[in-house]
Amino acid sequence: MTATEVLSAVRAAVSVPADLRVAVLGVGLMGADHVARLHGRVSGARVAVVSDAATDRAGRVAAGVPGCRVVTDPLAAVADPEVDAVVIASPGRFHEEQVLACIDRGIPVLCEKPLTMDADSSLAVVRAEDAHAARTGRRLVQVGFMRRFDPEYAALRELIAAGGIGEPLVVHCAHRNPAVPAGVTTESIVNDSVVHEVDVARFLLDEEIAAVTVLRPRATRHAAQGLSDPLLVLLETVGGRMVDVECFVSTGLAYEVRTEVVGEDGSAMIGLHKGMVRQHTGPGGAVRSTAVAPGFRERFGLAYDLEVQRWVDAARRGTVDGPGVWDGYAAQAVCAAGVEALRTGRRTEVRMEQR
Ligand SMILES: NC(=O)c1ccc[n+]([C@@H]2O[C@H](COP(=O)([O-])OP(=O)(O)OC[C@H]3O[C@@H](n4cnc5c(N)ncnc54)[C@H](O)[C@@H]3O)[C@@H](O)[C@H]2O)c1
The missing domain is CATH 3.30.360.10 (Dihydrodipicolinate Reductase; domain 2)
Structure with a gap:
């Protein structure tokens, strides 16, 4: 390899897209807020695609962002070749398959809490991301615990x-x-x-x-x-x-x-x-x-902006740098114990696997 080829190979390996092209899945309350912050307040990213079960809502949100397209099927949005990273703000019951699709494609994702609907399925996401990280050295999933950025x-x-x-x-x-x-x-x-x-x-x-x-x-x-x-x-x-x-x-x-x-x-x-x-x-x-x-959007407005900026900065390097799948899993395991404690009225031990 010539010196020029080596240089261009290194550049390609560390290449940072000019602007991270983000797909936002679910543009209700949180997703529309994330679109507005990615479009107006966060640097280094643009909203390329929005997807929502309510296509009229997706259309209205996309109309406010130049160059933004609607892709009706959220999994097609994850697979879209013009998408570099994904924000998931759909209802929690869809998070598991949407996060796993991002891990399969090897692209960074910011998933609103909950990571999934229960501890077992969250653990499965931990294992899937662990397997990806073992192959590539890169973690891909940030979970939306924004208070850490306050x-x-x-x-x-x-x-x-x-x-x-x-x-x-x-x-x-x-x-x-x-x-x-x-x-x-x-x-x-x-x-x-x-x-x-x-x-x-x-x-x-x-x-x-x-x-x-x-x-x-x-x-x-x-x-x-x-x-x-x-x-x-x-x-x-x-x-x-x-x-x-x-x-x-x-x-x-x-x-x-x-x-x-x-x-x-x-x-x-x-x-x-x-x-x-x-x-x-x-x-x-x-x-x-x-x-x-x-409300929470006023109290934690700055925290959300800092959360998404930090995610964009890391996603442009192909990875994440914030609360991850283990934090999502631990939260689910503790909440499961909390729900059991609520039902029984008893002190309940948290059941968690080792990492
Ligand atoms: N971090 C926080 O402080 C915080 C605060 C509020 C909500 N949340 C989380 O954000 C997520 C969204 O909450 P919300 O309040 O915006 O809900 P919402 O109901 O306002 O919006 C959800 C949107 O997702 C759309 N949708 C439904 N099925 C979908 C699918 N399969 N794929 C893509 N979109 C789909 C709905 O049509 C709706 O527009 C939830 O997981 C919630 O727990 C986090």
Whole structure:
């Protein structure tokens, strides 16, 4: 090989597409947000294809992005030769086959949580990605645990890792939503809301969850019929640390997510909404107030942007650099134990395979 051939072979091997051509599968609430951020706020990528079971919705979203096509079949979108990487924001029950199709094709994917609908199928995805990584040295799947990219959570993890509060012992988490759509069940509160606290606990403490207990305090009168809201969830780690989670999804107020870590030599709290502090007239005289985010998109808007930018940067190198399949699997295994604990009222051990 001549020097020029060697140089061009090296360039080809590390070639970075000018702009990563992304297919977004599912353009409902999250998918349409991801399209807007890929199009308007993230660099190095463009939305080349959108796919949605509702083709009229896909058409409307595509119309807002120059050069974007609709491909009706999501698996055809994954196979499209003009697609370099995929964002999955379809309902969770479709994630497994869509993620596996991306692994089969060897292209990076950002999959919204959940990775799949249960721990066994998530483990199968872990094994499929492991096999790909063993052949190529590249991981392909990032799971959408966006809180890891929130600057406050990242700073809290760094503080703990640097020994800034000594050995962490206890974590207090509050997860409050103003309201949830009709159809939400107590089990889905565990699977869709508590799951974020599960990932936060694993991220901050850097260890697995060993057991889950779920308690049902007196329910708010604002909760839908039959819904246990709020829930108190206790997560025990393999190292004996404990994480309590108050998950309250019908507060009628705003979106509040707070986390406090208590260590041997201090404690640290995030989620206090340090925005503008106003003094104004209230019903009983002058009051001091700060705004509270109305929903998760406002509270974690920056985290989603940073999550997707980091994914794009890694995907242009043919890989991923964020929470992966193991984090998706662990979250599913803990939530499965949480659902069992909810049904039985008992402390339930988490069943997880070794990596
Ligand atoms: N990370 C987070 O904070 C966060 C927040 C909300 C939702 N989510 C996750 O994002 C995913 C989407 O949630 P959403 O709130 O946008 O739901 P949504 O119902 O608003 O949107 C889902 C879209 O997928 C489409 N769809 C249905 N079947 C499909 C298929 N087979 N292939 C492609 N598209 C299909 C639907 O027509 C709809 O437009 C879920 O997995 C959810 O758990 C994550």
